[in-house]
Amino acid sequence: MSGIAGIADTNKQTDVKRILNTIAHRGGTTQIIEAGATTLGVTSSKYQSGAIKQLRRDHVAQDESGFGHFATAQGQGDEFTLKRDAVGVTPLYYGWTKDGLLCFASEVKGLLEFTRHPHELPPGHSFDGQRVVAYKRLTRRLESRDTPENIAAELRCRLEKVMQKYADRGMLGSWLSGGLDSSVLAALAGQYFHPLHTFTAGLPGAPDVTYAQMVADHIQSQHHVRQVTIEEMLTVLPEVIYHLESFDAWLVRSSIMNYLVAQMAADYVPAVFSGEGGDELFAGYEYLKTLDPVDLPDELIDITGRLHNTALQRVDRCASAHGTVAHVAFLDPDILDFSFRIPIQYKLRDGVEKWILREAVADVLPAPIVNRPKAKFWEGAGVEDILAQQAEQIISDADFAGERRLPNGWRLNTKEELLYYRIFREHFGEFEELNWMGRTKGSPVN
Numbered sequence: 001m002s003g004i005a006g007i008a009d010t011n012k013q014t015d016v017k018r019i020l021n022t023i024a025h026r027g028g029t030t031q032i033i034e035a036g037a038t039t040l041g042v043t044s045s046k047y048q049s050g051a052i053k054q055l056r057r058d059h060v061a062q063d064e065s066g067f068g069h070f071a072t073a074q075g076q077g078d079e080f081t082l083k084r085d086a087v088g089v090t091p092l093y094y095g096w097t098k099d100g101l102l103c104f105a106s107e108v109k110g111l112l113e114f115t116r117h118p119h120e121l122p123p124g125h126s127f128d129g130q131r132v133v134a135y136k137r138l139t140r141r142l143e144s145r146d147t148p149e150n151i152a153a154e155l156r157c158r159l160e161k162v163m164q165k166y167a168d169r170g171m172l173g174s175w176l177s178g179g180l181d182s183s184v185l186a187a188l189a190g191q192y193f194h195p196l197h198t199f200t201a202g203l204p205g206a207p208d209v210t211y212a213q214m215v216a217d218h219i220q221s222q223h224h225v226r227q228v229t230i231e232e233m234l235t236v237l238p239e240v241i242y243h244l245e246s247f248d249a250w251l252v253r254s255s256i257m258n259y260l261v262a263q264m265a266a267d268y269v270p271a272v273f274s275g276e277g278g279d280e281l282f283a284g285y286e287y288l289k290t291l292d293p294v295d296l297p298d299e300l301i302d303i304t305g306r307l308h309n310t311a312l313q314r315v316d317r318c319a320s321a322h323g324t325v326a327h328v329a330f331l332d333p334d335i336l337d338f339s340f341r342i343p344i345q346y347k348l349r350d351g352v353e354k355w356i357l358r359e360a361v362a363d364v365l366p367a368p369i370v371n372r373p374k375a376k377f378w379e380g381a382g383v384e385d386i387l388a389q390q391a392e393q394i395i396s397d398a399d400f401a402g403e404r405r406l407p408n409g410w411r412l413n414t415k416e417e418l419l420y421y422r423i424f425r426e427h428f429g430e431f432e433e434l435n436w437m438g439r440t441k442g443s444p445v446n
Contacts, residue, residue: 003024006073010039066327089308093105171270186216251440300347
């Protein structure tokens with residue numbers, strides 16, 4: 001992973017260096033230049049050393065986490081532009097210093113010395129310091145009239161082409177939960193990366209550990225398992241929230257195992273594949289079965305558009321916290337565009353979610369994996385309600401009633417979320433505005 005930062009003024013190398021030091025986990029090698037009236041900086045790992053060369057050559061600071069997934073800042077003369085990819089795989093935030101200077105960084109924590117009012121640049125938008133402008137939106141496509149057999153074959157072909165694009169990037173691994181999405185990517189990656197390292201984390205007896213081992217045996221990967229204890233989960237929780245920059249209960253809960261598996265993976269590979277996006281593109285969630293099929297295409301676009309500051313934030317922060325990169329192959333532009341043209345009846349068919357994806361990969365995975373129903377990340381890893389129970393023991397009803405209203409007007413949904421918010425507040429303080437932080441759609445309220 002790389003990190004970018006800057007201030008829209010000259011002679012700000014010292015300040016930009018401080019921002020980059022705060023997000024140094026995203027890279028390692030730092031370069032700062034003046035590009036016109038803007039001071040730009042990059043911190044980059046060896047895996048993404050091209051970011052330093054691009055900064056020197058083109059005066060463009062870029063954090064690129066995959067083909068078509070980027071955040072950029074460019075200074076030229078008196079002009080300055082921020083830009084972010086269409087799905088928001090790669091993060092970017094901005095704000096104004098007390099002197100009225102525009103500043104930006106890959107993570108909010110990098111800006112807090114200079115502003116308490118950060119803003120997230122929305123996916124598919126650019127910003128010139130005056131106007132935030134959409135240059136690309138997720139929209140419905142004209143549905144394919146092809147046969148399901150041909151659609152499945154085309155989907156498989158596109159997935160393999162994505163793997164081919166990454167094949168010259170050296171050794172890569174794959175986070176492997178044993179669910180359909182991560183298993184698909186691991187199985188296809190195994191055809192191009194030798195050896196392929198796969199990584200799983202979970203509590204003893206967790207379903208993910210069992211299913212992931214089944215996949216690893218089938219594709220003959222070099223498989224690594226981290227058995228996690230409840231004590232480890234609680235110990236690492238403050239680190240997770242610091243890197244995640246969120247107290248959303250479902251997001252934090254799903255990030256703990258992801259953070260630990262990313263930590264393990266960093267000992268073996270500089271980058272991994274991650275299965276995010278598969279559920280959104282191919283209708284993997286149980287609640288989607290209750291909706292009118294007419295409304296489903298728009299719902300899939302909506303939940304895909306919400307990934308940037310929820311699940312994709314988890315992927316980015318868990319990987320970058322350990323100096324690695326996570327490639328989200330399902331959200332490659334070629335897969336994304338094609339998925340929106342697949343008729344909904346081939347995504348949900350006879351009550352089977354992600355039917356067309358299962359058809360496309362049935363020959364490369366064991367049948368129990370192809371037929372495995374969707375499980376929430378923390379359920380498969382064995383987390384379930386452990387953290388919620390911990391919050392119940394720590395936070396009284398009176399404390400919850402007194403603390404659940406935040407300064408910006410939000411109401412915390414559960415005691416678990418208050419537990420996370422207390423840790424978040426210790427790291428970052430309170431905010432009058434939190435519009436840069438996402439909250440998971442459909443999260444529980446009580």
